[in-house]
Amino acid sequence: MTLAGRHILLTGAARGLGAKIARRLAECDAxxxxADIAEGEGHATAEATGARFVKVDLGDPASISACAEAVREETGGTLHGLVNNGAIATGIGGIAYDAIEIESWDLVQRVNVRGTWLMTRACAPMLIAAGTGRVVNVASDTALWGAPNLLSYVASKGAVISMTRSLARELGPDRVAVTAVAPGILTTESTEYVPEQRHQQYSQGRAVPGPQGPEEITDSIAFLLSEGALPLTGQVLPLNNGYVFA
Structure with a gap:
């Protein structure tokens, strides 16, 4: 797999899955x-991968616009790939639908849904200019099987899946492919507070039993950013070792 010469913007890149994706894409010569809100860790990941770091707050439209402008200056106005990985998972430890605070619900939707839309909108002209633009949205298989006690997050990732399909049709005429990956629970910092019972549920329920690390899905993301991924536009790939089948 090579992504040599292809400019790619990755959000939520500072740690966890995002940092693993960054390292794999760097190995593919992208x-x-x-981009991330966490400057310290973001700069460290950028240094480790030979990348440029841009701070962004996905809950702030002005910050997203500034990030896109920085990307435009860096790339000369041509962007080959956007990975919308940045998100928050408030309540990931488990909280009932009727115990979610309205402010918490709104924050999750603002970052995960609106942030994904605004970042894609801001980058679309550069993706179109590339002629082989690719957008990969990181969703979650919780939206495919309806995980309980995680409603705000599940709703946001369900919206990301729906946006993927709609954007694939809107950007398709410009040969921009839009896909989504829907991993299950990965062994990263963001899942440290998930109840052990849920971890066991996934480990035992996968067709390939056991825990799943973030490095197991990075090759698929790299392919979806390649020129050969155009036929997959609009598709959602449940990269969860067989916990949910599409």
């Missing part, structure tokens, strides 16, 4: 721009 020209990376990493």
């Amino acid at each position: 020209r990376l721009i990493l």
Whole structure:
């Protein structure tokens, strides 16, 4: 797999899955721009992958616009790939639908849903200019099987899946492919507070039993960013070792 010469913007790149994606894309020789709200860890990941780091707050439209402008200056206005990985998972430890605070619900939707839309909208002209633009949205298989006690997060990732399909049709005429990956629970920092029972549920329920690390899905993301991924536009790939089948 090679992404040599392809400029790719990755959000949520500072740690966890995002950092693993960054390292894999760097191995594929992509020209990376990493974005995250966490500056310290973001700069460290950028240094480790030979990338440029840009701070972004996905809950702030002005910050997203500034990030896109920085990408435009860095790439000369041509962007080959966007990975919308940045998200928050408030309540990931488990909280009932009737115990979610309205402010918490709104924050999750603002970052995960609106942030994904605004970042895609801001980058679309550069993706179109590339002629082989690719957008990969990181969703979650919780939206495919309806995980309980995680409603705000599940709703946000369900919206990301729906947006993927709609954007694939809107951007398709410009040969921009839009896909989504829907991993299950991965062994990253963001899942440290998930109840052990849920971890066991996934480990035992997968067709390939056991825990799943973030490095197991990075090759698939790299392929979806390649020129050969155009036929997959609009598809949602449940990269969860067989916990949910599409």
